Amino acid sequence: MIAFPSFPDRLETPGGQIGRPVNRVDGRLKVTGAARYAAEHTAPDLAHGYIVSSAIAKGRITRIDTSAALALPGVLAVFTHENRPDLAWFDRKWKDEDSPKGSPFRPLYDATISHSFQPVALVVAESFELARYAARLVKVDYAAEPHQTDLAAVHRDAFAPSKDKGGFQPPPRPRGDADRALVEAEVTVDCHYSQPAEYHNPMEMHASTVLYNDDGTLTIHDKIQGASNSQTYVCNVFNLPKSAVRVCSPFVGGAFGSGLRPQHQLFMAVLAATQLKRSVRVELSRPQMFSFGHRPRSLQRVALGAHRDGRLRTLIHEAVQETSQFENYVEIVVNWSGQQYKADTTRLDYRLARLDVYTPLDQRAPGAATGVNAIEMAMDELAYALEMDPIALRLKNHTDIDPNTGRPFSSKELRACFAQGAERFGWSRRNPVPRSMRQGRDLVGWGVAAGVWDAMQGQAEARAVLGLDGSLMVASATADIGTGTYTVMSQIAADVLGLPLEQVRFRLGDSALPTAPIEGGSWTVSSVGSAVKAVCDKVRDRLARAALTLEGRPFGTATADDLLFTDGCIQSRIDPAQRLPLTEVMREAGLFAIEETARSLPYLLQRARHTLGTHSAIFAEVRVDADLGTVRVSRIVSAVAAGRIINPKTAGSQILGAAVWGIGMALEEEALTDHRLGRVMNHDLAEYHVPVNPDVGTIDVIFVDEEDRVVNPLGAKGVGEIGIVGVAAAIGNAIFHATGVRVRELPFTVDKILAAGGP
Amino acid sequence: MESRQGNGTSGSVRCWRCEACLLPMTGDPMPDTAAPTRLTAVRPPVPEGQTLTLTINGVDRAVTMPPWTTLLDALRQHLDLTGTKKGCDHGQCGACTVLVDGKRINACLTLAVMQQGRAITTIEGLASGADLHPLQQAFIDHDAFQCGYCTPGQICSAIGLMNEGTARTPDEIRELMSGNICRCGAYPNIVDAIRTVMAAQAGGEQQP
Numbered sequence: 030m031i032a033f034p035s036f037p038d039r040l041e042t043p044g045g046q047i048g049r050p051v052n053r054v055d056g057r058l059k060v061t062g063a064a065r066y067a068a069e070h071t072a073p074d075l076a077h078g079y080i081v082s083s084a085i086a087k088g089r090i091t092r093i094d095t096s097a098a099l100a101l102p103g104v105l106a107v108f109t110h111e112n113r114p115d116l117a118w119f120d121r122k123w124k125d126e127d128s129p130k131g132s133p134f135r136p137l138y139d140a141t142i143s144h145s146f147q148p149v150a151l152v153v154a155e156s157f158e159l160a161r162y163a164a165r166l167v168k169v170d171y172a173a174e175p176h177q178t179d180l181a182a183v184h185r186d187a188f189a190p191s192k193d194k195g196g197f198q199p200p201p202r203p204r205g206d207a208d209r210a211l212v213e214a215e216v217t218v219d220c221h222y223s224q225p226a227e228y229h230n231p232m233e234m235h236a237s238t239v240l241y242n243d244d245g246t247l248t249i250h251d252k253i254q255g256a257s258n259s260q261t262y263v264c265n266v267f268n269l270p271k272s273a274v275r276v277c278s279p280f281v282g283g284a285f286g287s288g289l290r291p292q293h294q295l296f297m298a299v300l301a302a303t304q305l306k307r308s309v310r311v312e313l314s315r316p317q318m319f320s321f322g323h324r325p326r327s328l329q330r331v332a333l334g335a336h337r338d339g340r341l342r343t344l345i346h347e348a349v350q351e352t353s354q355f356e357n358y359v360e361i362v363v364n365w366s367g368q369q370y371k372a373d374t375t376r377l378d379y380r381l382a383r384l385d386v387y388t389p390l391d392q393r394a395p396g397a398a399t400g401v402n403a404i405e406m407a408m409d410e411l412a413y414a415l416e417m418d419p420i421a422l423r424l425k426n427h428t429d430i431d432p433n434t435g436r437p438f439s440s441k442e443l444r445a446c447f448a449q450g451a452e453r454f455g456w457s458r459r460n461p462v463p464r465s466m467r468q469g470r471d472l473v474g475w476g477v478a479a480g481v482w483d484a485m486q487g488q489a490e491a492r493a494v495l496g497l498d499g500s501l502m503v504a505s506a507t508a509d510i511g512t513g514t515y516t517v518m519s520q521i522a523a524d525v526l527g528l529p530l531e532q533v534r535f536r537l538g539d540s541a542l543p544t545a546p547i548e549g550g551s552w553t554v555s556s557v558g559s560a561v562k563a564v565c566d567k568v569r570d571r572l573a574r575a576a577l578t579l580e581g582r583p584f585g586t587a588t589a590d591d592l593l594f595t596d597g598c599i600q601s602r603i604d605p606a607q608r609l610p611l612t613e614v615m616r617e618a619g620l621f622a623i624e625e626t627a628r629s630l631p632y633l634l635q636r637a638r639h640t641l642g643t644h645s646a647i648f649a650e651v652r653v654d655a656d657l658g659t660v661r662v663s664r665i666v667s668a669v670a671a672g673r674i675i676n677p678k679t680a681g682s683q684i685l686g687a688a689v690w691g692i693g694m695a696l697e698e699e700a701l702t703d704h705r706l707g708r709v710m711n712h713d714l715a716e717y718h719v720p721v722n723p724d725v726g727t728i729d730v731i732f733v734d735e736e737d738r739v740v741n742p743l744g745a746k747g748v749g750e751i752g753i754v755g756v757a758a759a760i761g762n763a764i765f766h767a768t769g770v771r772v773r774e775l776p777f778t779v780d781k782i783l784a785a786g787g788p
Numbered sequence: 789m790e791s792r793q794g795n796g797t798s799g800s801v802r803c804w805r806c807e808a809c810l811l812p813m814t815g816d817p818m819p820d821t822a823a824p825t826r827l828t829a830v831r832p833p834v835p836e837g838q839t840l841t842l843t844i845n846g847v848d849r850a851v852t853m854p855p856w857t858t859l860l861d862a863l864r865q866h867l868d869l870t871g872t873k874k875g876c877d878h879g880q881c882g883a884c885t886v887l888v889d890g891k892r893i894n895a896c897l898t899l900a901v902m903q904q905g906r907a908i909t910t911i912e913g914l915a916s917g918a919d920l921h922p923l924q925q926a927f928i929d930h931d932a933f934q935c936g937y938c939t940p941g942q943i944c945s946a947i948g949l950m951n952e953g954t955a956r957t958p959d960e961i962r963e964l965m966s967g968n969i970c971r972c973g974a975y976p977n978i979v980d981a982i983r984t985v986m987a988a989q990a991g992g993e994q995q996p
Contacts, residue, residue, distance in 0.1 A: 056928035059936030060920065060943060062871015062911035069870035101834055157865055158856050159834060232875045232883055232937040232971045282873070282937030283971050315876040511935030511972050682931045682974060689973025714880040714969060723962040725975040 045595075046524035047743075050678035054530070055280075055515045064280045067252040068236035068312045075238075076105055078301050078311035079160035080294070081150040081167045082320055083142050086707025087176035087385045090140040090149060090169060098163035103155040107167060108300055110149075113137045122265040126258045126547050127289040127391065130193035131356030134387065136293040137300070142171065143354055144387045145178075145708040146320035151297045153309060176385040176707040180326045184349040187380035193357040196485065196550065200363050201433045205374030210343035214334025218410040222331065222403040224775045225699040226351075226709070227324040229392055230719060231510075233282020235321075236312035237295040239302035246273045247302060251295050253278050254288040254508045255547030260540035262291040263299050279538035281510040285690075286391040288510065289549050292321050319712040322390020323700065325350040325358065327399050331366070331407035339417050339425040341372035346404060352381045353388040360396030364433060365481050366404040368640065371428035385707055391549060393690055394750035397482050398757075402694075402775070405478035405758035410771065418461065419477050419762070420447050420646075431640035439639040439739035442670035443479060446646035446733050450668030451477075453729055454648035463769035471652040472788055474767025480645035480754035484672070484737075484746035485552040486631040490543035491560035493522065493568050495623040499597055499612045501528055503564065504536040507545035507557045511686075512749055513679030514553055518561050520675055521743065525565035526572075526611070527594030535561075543626060551643070551747030554675060556629070559741045564627035569594060571625070572611060575618035583609055635739045643671040643751040647688075649759040650726075653767040658779045658788040661726065662692050662760055668731040672746035677732060684730045684752035691756020693720045696776050840904050844869065845913025855901045860884045862900035863910060871911035871940045875969070882968030885941035885948070886910050892948025894967075911940035914947070922988065923947060926981035934972035942968045946982045950989070958983060 058064040095107035116138065117123060123133040136148050150167050154160035177183055192199060211217055233252060240248040247269075253259045256276040263274050281288060298311040313320070327350045334343040346363040363377040392398070412419035427444060430437055451457070459475045460466055466473040491505040503522045509515045518535040522528075536542060545557050573589040576599050584592065587601045594600075599614055601607035615623070650664035665688050674680045697718035700709045711717045730752075737744050757775060765771050770787035782788060835854040842849050844867065851866050860877070863869040863886070875883030877896045884895040887909040914921040923943050926932070933939040945968045955961045961979050970978065 052928050053931065055936070056933075057920070059933055059939050060911075060924040060927050061915055062869075062940045064936055065870060066873075066937060068874070069864070071868060103834065156854070157861060158854065162834070230971060232873070232881065232935065232969065234875070281935060283935040285971070312874075315878060315880070511933075513934070678931050679934075682934055682972075682977065685976060686934060686973030689975060713878060714876050715878070719969060719971060720973065720975070721966045721969055722975045722978065723959070723966050725962075725973070728976050 046520040046530060047673070047675055048677070049520065050676060051516065051520065051530060053513060053516045053679060054519050055509070066233050066280050066282045067238060067250045067278065068310060070238045070240065070250040072240050072308035074307045076153050076155060076301070076305065076307055076309045077157040077160045078151050078153045078297055078309055079164040080148045080297060080311065080313065080317060081152065081164045081169065082317060083145060083147040083149050084169070085142055085171045085173045086145040086178060088142045088171050088173040090142065091172050092170040093150060094168040095150065097166040097168070098152055101159065101163050103159045104163045105153045105155065105305060106301065108137060108151040108153070108304070110137045110139050113300065114304060117266045117268065125262045125290050126255065129356045129358045129388065134355060136296045144385060145706065146317065148293050148297065148320065151301060151311065153301045153305065178384050178386055178702050178707040179704045180328060180349070180351045180382060180384060183382045183384065184328050187349045187382040189379065190357050190359045190381050193359045197359045198361060198364060200377035200379050201367060203376040207343045207345050207374040207376035210374045211332050211334045211345060214342045215337050216411070216414050217332065217334045218407055218414055219332040220330070220407050220410060220773055222329045222406065222773045224327045224399055224402065226326045227392060227694065227698045228319055228700055228717060229285045229287035229323070230318055230714065230717065231283030231285060231287055234313045234315060234318055235287065235292045235294050236310065237298040238310040239298040239308060241302045241306060241308045247275070247299065249274065249276045249295070249299065251276050251278055251291070252281055252284070252288050253291060254281065254284050254510055254549055255506070255545065256508070256538055256540040257506050257544055258547050259291045259295055263295065266296065267299060267303060276540040277538055278508055281508055284510040285393045286395065286549060287322060289391055289547050290322065315714060316712040319700065319709045321387050324392040324395070324399070325352065325389035327362065329400070329403040331403045333407055333411045335411055335415060339415055339422050341370055341426050343374045344370060344372035345376045346400065347378040348400060349380045349382055351384045351386060351389065353386055354383050356388040357381060358389040360391070362396045362400035365397055365401050367433045368431050369404070369479065369481050370426040371432050372426070375432065393687065394482055394753045397750065397754045398694065401480060401754050402758045405755050406761050406773065409476065409762040409765065420451060420456065423447070423479055434640055436638060436640050439641045440672065440735050440737040441642070441644055442733045442735040443644040443646065446644055446668040446670050449731050449733055450646040450648050450666050453668070453731060454666040456648065463766055468652065470655050472655050472767040474651045474653065474763035474765065476649050476759045476762030476764070476766055478647050478755035478758035478762060480647060480751055482551060482643045482751040482754055484555065484641035484643055484740050485550050486555040486559065486741055487546040487552055488628060488630050489545045489556040489560040490626060490628045491557065491564040492543045492626045493564040493624070495568050497612060497615055497621055499528070499532050501526060501533045502536065503533065503561055504542045505545045505557050505560060506540055506542040507537045507553055508548040509537060510548060512548070512553065512683060513676060514548070514557070516679055517554060517675040518558065521558050521561045522565045525562055525594070526569055528597055532597070551749040551751065554743065554745045554747050555741045558675070558743050558745060559629035560627055562742055563629045564625050567625040567627055568623050571623050572599065572614060575620060576609065576614045579614065579617050583607060632739060632741065639739050641740055641746070643669065643746045643748070645669045645751050645754065647755050647759040649756070649763045651760060651763040651767055653764060653788045655788055658782045660696055660764060660777060660782070662696070663726040665727070665756070666729045666731065667752060668733055669748065669751055670733040670735040671748045671751055672735050672737040672740055673744040674732050675743070675745055680732065680748045681730045683748045685728050687750070687752025688728050688756050689720050689725055690753045692724060692760065694775060695757035695760035696778065699776050840901055842900060842903060842908060843906065844908045845910060853900065855899060857900050858896050859886070859898045859900045859903050860895035863895060869910055869912055873937055873940055875938065882945060883938050883941040885945040885968060887944055887948055890951050892945050909944070911944060914943065922985045923981065926984045930977045930981040930984065932974050932977040932981040934974055938968060938970045942970065942978055949982070950986060
């Protein structure tokens with residue numbers, strides 16, 4: 030069950046659409062099967078590609094024998110590094126909007142194998158079944174070289190990365206002598222945590238359908254979190270003009286970051302289509318979904334020293350993460366700790382170690398979902414060491430000034446999150462003694478953690494066309510990966526112009542539309558929503574000017590500021606009887622349509638003076654079988670402060686779904702690599718466990734009232750990531766409360782609980 | 789159906805089933821393909837297309853396809869009924885759930901030729917014109933999906949669940965819906981949507 034709290038309007042919302050928990054506007058298409066995803070577009074001449082994946086982790090291909098595959102009637106071609114066409118040479122041509130520093134992977138470029146599952150050939154045939162069958166007949170011989178896929182074996186060789194990726198900030202310089210303070214502190218904890226590689230595994234497997242048009246141009250249906258990103262990539266790699274490549278992604282079957290970068294199926298499908306001059310689809314298999322980016326493995330140390338009253342004397346947070354041999358994938362892991370808690374001394378350290386794996390990739394709350402877990406579990410350990418309530422300890426070290434930068438937060442209602450979450454959860458009834466709460470055979474544990482994420486904004490463009498029939502079309506090349514973009518953008522547009530929601534259509538997922546950044550990092554409402562508001566403001570200004578200059582002056586002496594847009598009408602605030610439908614104003618003024626475009630930019634100056642972020646408090650209840658040690662998460666309360674909520678229903682689902690991700694992270698998700706083979710072995714949904722329905726109990730979402738006038742004109746911070754941050758820590762802390770044993774290695778599976786002495 | 793690897797992995801073959809995992813060479817699972825030179829000679833021919841009649845959403849559809857085509861690929865590739873989704877092709881995720889004679893099955897785990905003469909219902913066949921099936925409407929009202937990709941399978945599975953009549957409590961619904969993965973994590977809302985429709989139906993049955 031999920032609570033949809035009413036959200037008070039603080040900024041002017043004449044249309045009253047913002048804050049309403051309306052149903053998804055694309056809901057009907059999704060429940061009837063009418064929404065088409067990347068692999069569901071077709072053409073009369075469609076051919077099917079199937080990828081052959083590398084069986085080794087490192088080395089060279091010595092021979093590829095494609096004769097058996099090519100001998101089958103209906104097999105059209107087998108593409109390998111030996112017969113590929115000329116492709117872009119410079120690294121920058123292979124980079125995309127989300128590339129970290131390095132040399133991006135080039136599929137079928139040469140004989141080098143840099144990771145297991147690397148695509149080594151593409152078989153194209155008249156049918157999917159035939160392509161799949163023929164792919165098994167491609168014989169690949171390798172000269173294998175020694176590989177290393179074990180982070181534990183190389184973490185001492187890790188290096189400190191520079192600013193290697195957009196949005197990344199290296200840790201701030203140390204404040205004071207944190208290591209010495211640790212020795213001197215009255216109460217200390219010093220703990221090591223580890224987190225495995227986790228794979229996004231959206232339900233829709235990555236696919237690209239390339240439609241080869243009569244004029245040789247390409248219409249590409251791709252699984253991507255930003256159509257323009259794929260368009261640029263294809264144009265650069267294959268040296269095509271932008272006019273010849275259109276990328277569409279109106280529906281994306283989940284991504285969670287996996288679609289931030291164009292993946293190799295796009296390259297493969299375009300390669301085959303341009304070579305064969307016909308339409309081609311390439312869809313990855315579920316095992317091949319383990320062939321690219323993932324949340325990186327990490328090893329962390331958090332050492333805390335406190336005064337007797339709970340004030341932090343020292344905060345040390347060190348993290349090592351894996352990256353590939355060819356790119357420096359970085360994320361912000363440790364900075365959150367220094368931002369969230371004020372300590373007398375702080376030392377934060379972040380390093381990368383190279384492995385023979387594919388480059389990791391942003392996954393829901395990249396970095397925070399790793400680093401915040403560690404600090405929040407360590408804070409719980411410190412609370413027990415101090416014999417202090419874990420919420421009280423966090424409030425004791427709460428800060429409204431970001432200690433990393435010395436700047437104030439633009440808003441930070443974290444204390445309200447704790448207060449409202451604790452009340453909803455019933456925290457005051459908690460007996461803090463481990464193993465003190467039981468129900469039947471179950472040990473019951475209650476744990477808490479705080480969460481934090483960024484409130485970023487990029488520049489985005491939008492176009493709006495208001496028709497004489499009162500219909501409003503707004504468009505921007507953003508994406509809706511299930512986040513509710515269609516719905517909230519429609520609400521924002523309807524709100525500005527006071528139109529019924531049914532009269533608004535929002536278009537997205539098409540590189541031909543006005544430019545928008547890739548959809549990720551919870552910045553789409555902030556970036557694209559601001560552009561939608563800006564363009565609708567321009568339409569409104571045009572309408573206001575038209576209304577005020579109409580013959581006969583129906584609005585009398587009113588000025589533009591006196592006009593209210595509501596229920597499809599323009600109304601004077603001075604005299605509500607002065608009221609005309611928008612369509613009538615347009616007709617009278619001789620306007621057949623009003624078309625505007627706008628670009629929105631972040632409030633750079635204001636933003637530079639603040640730290641912006643979303644905050645949360647997560648409460649988890651676990652039930653641990655006293656005999657078997659099995660863990661169930663029976664209840665989660667997530668209280669979130671994320672500025673203004675455009676749609677509490679879709680936003681609530683974001684938090685709810687992210688909490689489910691947190692349950693998976695805490696209890697199930699782990700890519701198990703056989704380091705002898707350098708290969709993930711549990712590469713399907715039977716062996717790589719993600720939460721299923723009975724794994725999830727009650728999840729209660731609270732949106733805490735928060736006003737922010739720095740973040741953007743909407744006051745909305747975005748909610749895609751914050752819901753996962755800290756959830757695994759809250760569950761881990763609840764397991765300790767239930768059992769009295771600490772497990773510091775994710776996921777908290779029964780074997781680890783038993784090995785630690787539980788239950 | 790597998791190919792032997794050279795040099796680095798001469799001790800392994802590609803799994804015949806999924807091509808992705810490696811099987812240790814403890815006895816050749818398919819000895820007739822062990823020698824690459826014999827591959828062409830012993831490999832069965834690619835099957836020819838044959839015409840089948842499938843009854844889908846109350847309509848008989850004649851379609852020509854090779855018998856190795858799964859019901860899922862028949863729907864998606866040959867009949868352009870893409871509402872039924874492919875999430876794993878291995879019976880592990882439930883995205884391809886359809887109803888056959890009212891029972892829920894994974895369309896990826898059955899061949900189309902095996903389903904001739906049976907009544908196949910897909911997501912496209914649930915609404916009557918503009919009127920959605922109550923579960924479709926309940927899924928919208930309860931926001932029981934986000935990306936929408938698992939949704940057709942969830943809805944078909946829930947109809948199958950209600951046809952079975954064994955789930956009474958929320959916990960039973962959760963357990964009996966456990967074959968349908970929703971990576972967006974809409975599970976609590978899915979349970980709420982199903983409960984709402986089950987309650988409405990139970991209420992309706994009690995009326996004279």
